[in-house]
Amino acid sequence: xxxxxxxxxxxxxxxxxxxxxxxxxxxxxxxxxxxxxxxxxxxxxxxxxxxxxxxxxxxxxxxxxxxxxxxxxxxxxxxxxxxxxxxxxxxxxxxxxxxxxxxxxxxxxxxxxxxxxxxxxxxxxxxxxxxxxxxxxxxxxxxxxxxxxxxxxxxxxxxxxxxxxxxxxxxxxxxxxxxxxxxxxxxxxxxxxxxxxxxxxxxxxxxxxxxxxxxxxxxxxxxxxxxxxxxxxxxxxxxxxxxxxxxxxxxxxxxxxxxxxxxxxxxxxxxxxxxxxxxxxxxxxxxxxxxxxxxxxxxxxxxxxxxxxxxxxxxxxxxxxxxxxxxxxxxxxxxxxxxxxxxxxxxxxxxxxxxxxxxxxxxxxxxxxxxxxxxxxxxxxxxxxxxxxxxxxxxxxxxxxxxxxxxxxxxxxxxxxxxxxxxxxxxxxxxxxxxxxxxxxxxxxxxxxxxxxxxxxxxxxxxxxxxxxxxxxxxxxxxxxxxxxxxxxxxxxxxxxxxxxxxxxxxxxxxxxxxxxxxxxxxxxxxxxxxxxxxxxxxxxxxxxxxxxxxxxxxxxxxxxxxxxxxxxxxxxxxxxxxxxxxxxxxxxxxxxxxxxxxxxxxxxxxxxxxx
Numbered sequence: 001x002x003x004x005x006x007x008x009x010x011x012x013x014x015x016x017x018x019x020x021x022x023x024x025x026x027x028x029x030x031x032x033x034x035x036x037x038x039x040x041x042x043x044x045x046x047x048x049x050x051x052x053x054x055x056x057x058x059x060x061x062x063x064x065x066x067x068x069x070x071x072x073x074x075x076x077x078x079x080x081x082x083x084x085x086x087x088x089x090x091x092x093x094x095x096x097x098x099x100x101x102x103x104x105x106x107x108x109x110x111x112x113x114x115x116x117x118x119x120x121x122x123x124x125x126x127x128x129x130x131x132x133x134x135x136x137x138x139x140x141x142x143x144x145x146x147x148x149x150x151x152x153x154x155x156x157x158x159x160x161x162x163x164x165x166x167x168x169x170x171x172x173x174x175x176x177x178x179x180x181x182x183x184x185x186x187x188x189x190x191x192x193x194x195x196x197x198x199x200x201x202x203x204x205x206x207x208x209x210x211x212x213x214x215x216x217x218x219x220x221x222x223x224x225x226x227x228x229x230x231x232x233x234x235x236x237x238x239x240x241x242x243x244x245x246x247x248x249x250x251x252x253x254x255x256x257x258x259x260x261x262x263x264x265x266x267x268x269x270x271x272x273x274x275x276x277x278x279x280x281x282x283x284x285x286x287x288x289x290x291x292x293x294x295x296x297x298x299x300x301x302x303x304x305x306x307x308x309x310x311x312x313x314x315x316x317x318x319x320x321x322x323x324x325x326x327x328x329x330x331x332x333x334x335x336x337x338x339x340x341x342x343x344x345x346x347x348x349x350x351x352x353x354x355x356x357x358x359x360x361x362x363x364x365x366x367x368x369x370x371x372x373x374x375x376x377x378x379x380x381x382x383x384x385x386x387x388x389x390x391x392x393x394x395x396x397x398x399x400x401x402x403x404x405x406x407x408x409x410x411x412x413x414x415x416x417x418x419x420x421x422x423x424x425x426x427x428x429x430x431x432x433x434x435x436x437x438x439x440x441x442x443x444x445x446x447x448x449x450x451x452x453x454x455x456x457x458x459x460x461x462x463x464x465x466x467x468x469x470x471x472x473x474x475x476x477x478x479x480x481x482x483x484x485x486x487x488x489x490x491x492x493x494x495x496x497x498x499x500x501x502x503x504x505x506x507x508x509x510x511x512x513x514x515x516x517x518x519x520x521x522x523x524x525x526x527x528x529x530x531x532x533x534x535x536x537x538x539x540x541x542x543x544x545x546x547x548x549x550x551x552x553x554x555x556x557x558x559x560x561x562x563x564x565x566x567x568x569x570x571x572x573x574x575x576x577x578x579x580x581x582x583x584x585x586x587x588x589x590x591x592x593x594x595x596x597x598x599x600x601x602x603x604x605x606x607x608x609x610x611x612x
Contacts, residue, residue, distance in 0.1 A: 027054050027055055027056060027057045027064075028057075028083060028084065028086070029051055029052070029054075029084040029086070029117060029128065030051070030052050030054055030066075030075075030081040030083055030084060031050075031051060031082045031083075031084055031118070032048055032051075032052060032080060033048065033080055033081065034048050034080055035047055036076055036080055042073050042074055044067075044073040046068055046075075051084070051126050051134070052066055052067070052075060052081070053068070062076060062077050063075065063077055064076075064077050064081075069103040069104045084117055086115050086117075086128060089117060089128070090116050091114070091115055091145065092113070092114055092116060092143065092145070093112070093113055093114075093142070093143050093145060094113075094114060094137075094143075095110060095142060095143040097109050097110055097368060098138060098141045103237075104135055105135050105136050105137065105262070106129065106133060106134060106137050108127075108137055108141065113130050114128060115128045116142075117134065119139070120136060122139065123138060124136045124137070124138060124139065124263075125137060125138075125139050125142070211260045212260060214257065214260075215236070215257060215260045215261050219232045219236055219261075223318070227318075228318045229273075229318055229319055229320045230320075230321070236261060237258065237262075240257055267320070267322055267326050271320075271323055273315065276315060277323065277327045278327055278331070280308065281312075281327060281331055283308060284308065284312070284339075285331075285334055287305065287308075302348065302350075302351070305351060306351060306354060309351070309354035309357075309358055310354065313354065313361060316358065316361040316362065316365065317361060321365045321366070324362070324366060325366050328366055336359070336362060336370060336373055336374070339358055339359050339362075340359070340374065340377050340378070343355045343356060343379065343382075344378065344382060349392050349395050352395060352398075353395045356398040356399060356401070356402050359379075359402055363402070363405045363409075363499070364405070364499060364500075367499075368409070368411075371406055371408075371411055372409075372411045374402070375406045375407070375413060375414070375417075376414055379402070380403065380406055380413075380417060381417060381420045381421070383399050383402060384403070387399050387400065387403065387428075387453070391440050392440065393440055393441060397445070397449060400450070403453055403456070404452045404453055404456040404499065405499045406456075407456035407459060408456050408459070408497050408499050408500060408504060409500055409504065410505075412460075421457060421468075423472050426454070426468055426472045427472055429450045429453055430454070430472060430473070430479065433447045433450050433479075433482050433485070434478070434479065434481050434482070435447070447485070448485070451482065451486075451496070452496050452497040454482075454511070455495075455508065455511055456497050456507060457469065458507060458510060458511050458514065459504065461514075464517055464518075467514060470515065470518065470521055473515065473524065474521055478524065479524045482524075483524055483526070484529075487525075487529055487533060489508045490508050490509070490533070490536065491532075491536050495507055495508050496508075509557075512557065513553075513557055513560060516564055516565070517560055517564065518564060519564045522560075522564045525565075527569075527570065530565050533561060534572055534577070535572075535573060537554050537555075537557055537558045538573060538580060541554045541555055541558070541580060542580065546584075546592055546595075547594070551594050552594050552597060555584070555597040555598055555601070558601065559597065559600070559601050562605050581599075581601055581602050582602075585599050
């Protein structure tokens with residue numbers, strides 16, 4: 001059935017100021033039973049057989065509040081949606097990371113458990129993660145609990161029957177509406193011979209190739225203007241979306257182009273970026289294998305090698321990331337080892353910096369296994385040594401970026417690195433963070449760079465008793481710049497060394513908790529800083545709903561602050577804290593971790609209940 005524009009009078013179209021009515025508790029994921037097309041502002045249109053999210057379900061109006069691919073608005077209630085029962089969904093384990101950078105896609109990580117909502121086709125499934133987020137992911141990235149890869153072929157139980165099994169009639173308001181002209185193009189069922197079916201299949205396959213070619217031409221056309229591959233795709237997507245909004249009659253064809261644009265197709269062996277990247281990487285390896293050039297000691301090769309590295313860096317930044325990954329896989333990551341060898345042997349600052357920048361870009365594109373390979377090499381320890389000796393800002397920045405990126409990806413650091421990244425190195429970082437005048441640092445960038453290095457290294461100290469950073473801090477009489485930077489980023493809820501969004505622990509939160517786990521390190525914060533922190537913690541607990549993991553973290557950190565500082569000397573925000581803790585404890589429903597922590601704080605800190 002073609003999409004139908006509903007009359008405003010039939011469903012009483014809401015606006016942005018429509019009040020939130022009492023909910024019936026049925027928020028969650030829903031399956032669309034019919035097309036719904038409405039041009040009114042704040043109302044979301046959708047196609048039949050889509051998954052949508054209802055954020056506030058209303059039992060007293062015809063409208064729910066919800067989201068579709070990140071867009072928020074109103075969704076029609078009666079007869080258009082069927083609630084998805086997640087209890088009936090099969091549980092699968094993620095075996096391959098997936099970035100999920102496109103609208104409607106979900107970012108997933110190896111080891112996550114997800115619920116399969118619906119198998120869109122053999123290649124793409126809609127799933128819900130254990131954090132409550134949902135979207136489409138490649139079926140090949142999933143495996144069964146016992147470890148078998150899916151490849152889109154296993155039997156999966158979802159809460160949704162086959163889309164074609166829904167025979168419910170559209171809501172009355174929709175059945176009474178006048179069909180659009182697009183109804184005339186709906187194909188009618190008729191009998192087909194095997195030959196005619198084969199002809200239809202061939203036609204579909206050719207059509208798919210034509211659509212792929214159109215999308216490729218559009219993206220490459222934008223790239224010719226010197227724009228990155230990913231940015232070019234986003235520009236094409238925005239243009240297609242705008243055309244769909246301006247020319248509804250083209251919707252079918254434009255939607256097909258958008259779907260193709262968001263689908264990750266196979267990288268062609270004739271892709272020009274792939275061929276160029278292979279050639280450049282192989283050239284890089286060839287230079288390293290040349291005995292006369294080993295270590296790049298010949299001064300007359302400076303221009304040739306720096307040009308090669310710059311061209312390689314430009315291609316890495318502009319190419320399709322999947323092309324880069326495919327080339328690395330094909331060459332068994334040999335170029336990466338070559339870059340490490342170049343950095344270790346080379347003495348010229350420019351070539352050392354360029355080789356590091358190529359490594360860093362490779363990590364951003366393909367963190368697994370590039371980060372693991374670099375972390376287990378000699379590179380990290382050598383970087384720690386070189387960071388202490390660097391006097392050129394551009395080289396130091398490249399060294400710190402690679403050092404932080406290696407430590408930021410959630411991979412365990414080799415045991416011998418803990419001994420080599422010792423208290424001397426940590427003391428050097430802390431001393432430079434506190435320095436106000438570094439000769440080669442006119443823009444005061446060093447404290448921020450070294451702060452990120454410290455945050456990244458601290459992620460690998462899981463046991464406070466063996467945390468060398470806290471041990472060094474205990475011997476310091478002050479850490480003014482460090483505590484100021486830490487509080488600034490904590491208040492903004494931002495992690496400055498988050499090179500791989502969504503992966504690993506928040507380094508700012510971890511260092512904050514570690515420092516307030518002992519009176520010896522918490523005393524490095526000024527009393528006014530502690531007061532500001534208490535207000536930040538109070539605000540963040542209030543802003544988050546019951547059951548939110550972040551809420552539990554902020555309550556636990558509040559407990560540490562009250563325990564390991566001289567709080568009894570000022571009782572700052574005492575009334576607000578007491579009111580907040582009682583409110584959390586008295587919340588209805590099953591006992592949550594937030595309630596347990598809040599009740600523990602009240603029992604532990606009796607002073608809160610005593611008037612000061």
